[in-house]
Amino acid sequence: MEGAFKGFGPKAIPFLKALDFHQSREWFLENRDLFEKELRDPFGDLVETLTERFAAAGLGLRGDRKKSLFRINRDVRFAKDKRPYNRHLSAILSPDGTKMEQGVFYVHIGLERCFADVAWWQPEPALLLAMRKTIATQPDKFRAVVKALKKNSLELETEGCMKRMPRGFEHISEPDLAEAIRNRHFVVQHVIDPAGIHMAELVDELVDFTVRARPLLDWGRAIEGKVPEK
Template sequence: MAFQGFGRDALPFFRALAFHQTKAWFEENRATYETAVRGPMGDLVEDVAVLLAEAKIPIRGDRKTSLFRIHRDARFSKIKDPYKTNGGLAMTRTGSKTDPGVLYFHLSPEECFFAAGFYRLDPAPLGRLRDAAARAPEAYKAMIGKLAKAGLALSDEDALKRTPRGFETVDDPAILAAVRQRHFIVVRPVSEPEISEPALAPSLGAFARDALPLLAWGWDALTDSR
């Protein structure tokens, strides 16, 4: 089914779920979750997958592999509530959510947004991205320039305040910011009215195109054997 937008029950469902964190309440309201959140999210990812394939953007996904579960894994979290109060999808080159270089959509009452890039990497791949920026600064800055033309900039979320070991000689401000990054991501806010429109699918596709310079740069950096 083609994506028609998220209906008026999607965000209120999450607001209510934040208050009613019980299995009994969730099961009583499961039909709302399936029709207002999970169903449209699946339609969205499959419509976007078609748009990306047509545009030859190497990002894949489907309703079986790209959607995040509503159940929270509380084993290693301080938050012990059994249910998440947001929805999301992640698309990658292979379709696996764990593949580095992700296109993401976040749906919650607090904020909705598109994001793309490399988030919460292990130390080794994060080091490769930092090394790539320091080793080839002009290529890195060219990528940043392409993002800027599309109205995007790398987030400095969780950025280090000090230069990490091995990069002490870096003095270019742009590269210094790069080697201090903990994530290489770009974000575009989505308004509440936008989520209710079928145009959300082409908007996510357009965001993927705008963020592609970052993804392509990162993919190359992670496969560089130097």
């Protein structure tokens, strides 16, 4: 198909390294064509190819090359670090194609690492509370999700979890449930080999990951559907 993802360009990561070294608007403008050819345009192809594949798999995730990509520019208004450019480029595919939804697919191509997440990231308070209550009151269902993810070689990330139990859940004593309730996010992650970003097969890899992460998507969506809208 027209615009099908064929891989990121061979200079995608070298471009990010050079941009990180220069951190200069003048350098970026001089090399904008390289950015677009090697990194941005292939990323747009990846988003739109994944949108078609996710639709075929019934995953309920979509995006497009204009709305889904995050800017390479950093927002430095309130940051101590005033470097103007990120060390990565990333994108989100979501149920409605915007960056405002929960239960999303996120892909990140960067200098430190390349990875993809399926995530309920920083859900708003009512949804997070509903997720925690579901874990506490329906532990068997939650454990079934964890078991299904483990069977698919995935596990929930625990980075950034609260050190203490949130108010109202102090009575939960089972270690696995307590750990889950302390989460601020519900995320599974797939590490991408940087050598593989240059090949069209990256699409198959990311679709396979997202299919394996479906138990988390389905669990969160069932809870989200019962949270009253504001």
